[in-house]
Amino acid sequence: RKEVEQDPGPFNVPEGATVAFNCTYSNSASQSFFWYRQDCRKEPKLLMSVYSSGNEDGRFTAQLNRASQYISLLIRDSKLSDSATYLCAVGAYNDMRFGAGTRLTVKP
Amino acid sequence: ETGVTQTPRHLVMGMTNKKSLKCEQHLGHNAMYWYKQSAKKPLELMFVYNFKEQTENNSVPSRFSPECPNSSHLFLHLHTLQPEDSALYLCASSHGRRNTEAFFGQGTRLTVV
Numbered sequence: 001r002k003e004v005e006q007d008p009g010p011f012n013v014p015e016g017a018t019v020a021f022n023c024t025y026s027n028s029a030s031q032s033f034f035w036y037r038q039d040c041r042k043e044p045k046l047l048m049s050v051y052s053s054g055n056e057d058g059r060f061t062a063q064l065n066r067a068s069q070y071i072s073l074l075i076r077d078s079k080l081s082d083s084a085t086y087l088c089a090v091g092a093y094n095d096m097r098f099g100a101g102t103r104l105t106v107k108p
Numbered sequence: 109e110t111g112v113t114q115t116p117r118h119l120v121m122g123m124t125n126k127k128s129l130k131c132e133q134h135l136g137h138n139a140m141y142w143y144k145q146s147a148k149k150p151l152e153l154m155f156v157y158n159f160k161e162q163t164e165n166n167s168v169p170s171r172f173s174p175e176c177p178n179s180s181h182l183f184l185h186l187h188t189l190q191p192e193d194s195a196l197y198l199c200a201s202s203h204g205r206r207n208t209e210a211f212f213g214q215g216t217r218l219t220v221v
Contacts, residue, residue, distance in 0.1 A: 002150075004150070032208070032209075034209050041217075042214070043198055043212040043213060043214050043215050044151070044198075044212050045212070046209045046210075046211070049209060087150075087151070089209075089210070091210075095153065095156060095164055096141070096153070096200075096202070096210050097153060098143075098150050098151035099150060100148075100149065100150035101150065
């Protein structure tokens, strides 16, 4: 079983659509959770942290379910500029593991 | 000045060459990481250094040799690589004591010929 698993994708959606990504993790000792965005041939960049209480940043909402060991990312009113690969990251004591990433393409 | 800087950005090397990748962070972090990203594969954690001590070696072949002389610098020494080692090598750093996010350098795109 992979340590961090994500939706296989790719997701192709029209502008304005709402899209959701899920990610499951196997290490119950995990303590930190993040979503990263990676553009083509660039390094991953932090999109947002994920907290147990859930958190929202504009059109982006992240949630954590510790009992079921999954995190989610919801993007509302998607823009062309949201096209990228989204990586979930799960950390335990400086050992941060990433999912394979889900490719999102937003089309006009 | 970017937080995490990697050099070189691109590297082509033969299988008998020896080269080194360099990473420098200006964020005051104490943990540094090497990741490998191959096409259509997840980021693979290779090595972790925490306060200059190697705390993780993720079953990486000995042809990859890390070095961390201080908390701000991290090297990856390469020798007798194979074509399948061609990938994007990413350095990252994080705070070290707290479970905070990792910040990445721009990566070195390595091609082994």
